[in-house]
Amino acid sequence: MDDxxxxxxxxxxxxxxxxxxARHMQIGEVATRTELSLRTIRHYEETGLVTPSARSQGGxxxxxxxxxxxxxxxxxxKPLGFTLDQMRDLLxxxxxxxxxxxxxxxxxxxxxxxxRTYQEAAAEQVEKLRIQLARAEDFADTLRARLPRDAPxxxxx
Amino acid sequence: MDDxxxxxxxxxxxxxxxxxxARHMQIGEVATRTELSLRTIRHYEETGLVTPSARSQGGxxxxxxxxxxxxxxxxxxKPLGFTLDQMRDLLxxxxxxxxxxxxxxxxxxxxxxxxRTYQEAAAEQVEKLRIQLARAEDFADTLRARLPRDAPxxxxx
DNA sequence: CAACTCTACCCTAACGTTAGAGTAGGGATC
DNA sequence: GATCCCTACTCTAACGTTAGGGTAGAGTTG
Numbered sequence: 270m271d272d273x274x275x276x277x278x279x280x281x282x283x284x285x286x287x288x289x290x291a292r293h294m295q296i297g298e299v300a301t302r303t304e305l306s307l308r309t310i311r312h313y314e315e316t317g318l319v320t321p322s323a324r325s326q327g328g329x330x331x332x333x334x335x336x337x338x339x340x341x342x343x344x345x346x347k348p349l350g351f352t353l354d355q356m357r358d359l360l361x362x363x364x365x366x367x368x369x370x371x372x373x374x375x376x377x378x379x380x381x382x383x384x385r386t387y388q389e390a391a392a393e394q395v396e397k398l399r400i401q402l403a404r405a406e407d408f409a410d411t412l413r414a415r416l417p418r419d420a421p422x423x424x425x426x
Numbered sequence: 427m428d429d430x431x432x433x434x435x436x437x438x439x440x441x442x443x444x445x446x447x448a449r450h451m452q453i454g455e456v457a458t459r460t461e462l463s464l465r466t467i468r469h470y471e472e473t474g475l476v477t478p479s480a481r482s483q484g485g486x487x488x489x490x491x492x493x494x495x496x497x498x499x500x501x502x503x504k505p506l507g508f509t510l511d512q513m514r515d516l517l518x519x520x521x522x523x524x525x526x527x528x529x530x531x532x533x534x535x536x537x538x539x540x541x542r543t544y545q546e547a548a549a550e551q552v553e554k555l556r557i558q559l560a561r562a563e564d565f566a567d568t569l570r571a572r573l574p575r576d577a578p579x580x581x582x583x
Numbered sequence: 584c585a586a587c588t589c590t591a592c593c594c595t596a597a598c599g600t601t602a603g604a605g606t607a608g609g610g611a612t613c
Numbered sequence: 614g615a616t617c618c619c620t621a622c623t624c625t626a627a628c629g630t631t632a633g634g635g636t637a638g639a640g641t642t643g
Contacts, residue, residue, distance in 0.1 A: 295588070295642095297586095297587065297588080306633080308632095308634060309632080309633060312633055325642080327641040328588080328590090328641080329587085329588055329641070330588080345565045346565055348562045349562050349566070353632075381574065384569065388566065388569040388572075391562070394562060395559070395562050395566050398555070398562050399559060401505035401555060402552070402555045404502050404505050405505045405506050405551060405552050408503055408506060408548060409548040409552050411502075412548055415545075416538065416545060417538065452607095452623070453622085453624095454622065463599085465600085468625095469597065469598060482607080482623095483606090484623085485605080485624060509596070510596080510597075511596095
């Protein structure tokens with residue numbers, strides 16, 4: 270047993286949990302703050318979604334507030350059902366739009382196009398989620414209807 | 427290229443698509459009717475969720491209306507995020523409750539307990555879906571806000 | 584030293600995706 | 614009217630993918 274100990278989101282250790290305002294955080298603190306697992310955060314790095322801004326001499330990942338913000342964005346994107354590749358693509362686009370790197374008209378237009386595409390996909394996904402929710406509610410009700418009026422567990426009748 | 431040809435839900439061929447009221451359907455018709463892929467339907471059989479009521483001499487799966495109904499139930503369950511194993515478990519329970527097989531009190535109580543458990547899980551899932559939907563809407567709006575007011579594609583400003 | 588982190592690797596669920604072979608049944612042929 | 618053929622449909626088997634979970638064994642940090 271090591272690492273996350275098998276749980277989901279870190280329990281809040283002793284050391285790294287303090288420096289909420291520090292310049293660098295280790296992965297554990299990031300995990301608690303983002304409610305993502307260590308494995309997930311590392312996986313996001315493997316797939317090029319979020320790369321820690323630095324590494325310690327010994328190789329520990331060191332994250333900044335900006336990194337955490339990016340992770341939070343990803344967390345909000347997840348329910349939209351995009352793949353990690355798509356998220357990376359979208360994040361790259363917005364990053365380049367925001368980063369004041371003076372892009373020429375064509376490039377800017379291309380980037381905006383990408384964002385627009387994702388926006389439309391997002392809107393569609395929202396619709397699907399609505400339908401899913403409706404179906405889920407429906408099914409939950411159906412299930413409840415099958416039960417003899419919330420009777421307690423023991424005692425037959 | 428054979429089978430489904432790489433698409434998702436079948437396009438509606440020539441032969442099997444006619445006999446909507448026949449006693450047996452082959453997998454293709456079932457797929458169109460349930461909007462599930464051939465692979466998915468076969469997979470459900472592999473995992474013991476829905477077994478076709480019969481097979482043709484040549485080995486084709488033959489489904490009845492009842493089978494289709496069961497598949498539709500599963501389709502409604504999917505958004506609740508249950509695993510296939512859980513669905514099988516739940517379906518077995520309701521099947522045995524419904525099948526007029528005169529079960530004794532203990533057994534009946536046990537089955538109802540299972541259903542109750544799933545009902546609670548379903549209710550929880552509905553809550554999660556609500557939250558997801560909210561987040562998704564939020565994010566979609568955020569994305570839309572980043573776009574220069576739905577401008578057409580070309581022309582920079 | 585204790586708590587934390589590292590890489591590397593194997594595992595899972597729920598299908599997707601070929602590949603290669605067989606089947607259902609109607610039409611053309613003899 | 615039996616045979617062949619053709620095409621649409623289906624079969625099994627098996628590997629691929631996605632988004633991580635879990636574990637091992639070793640190293641790092643405070």
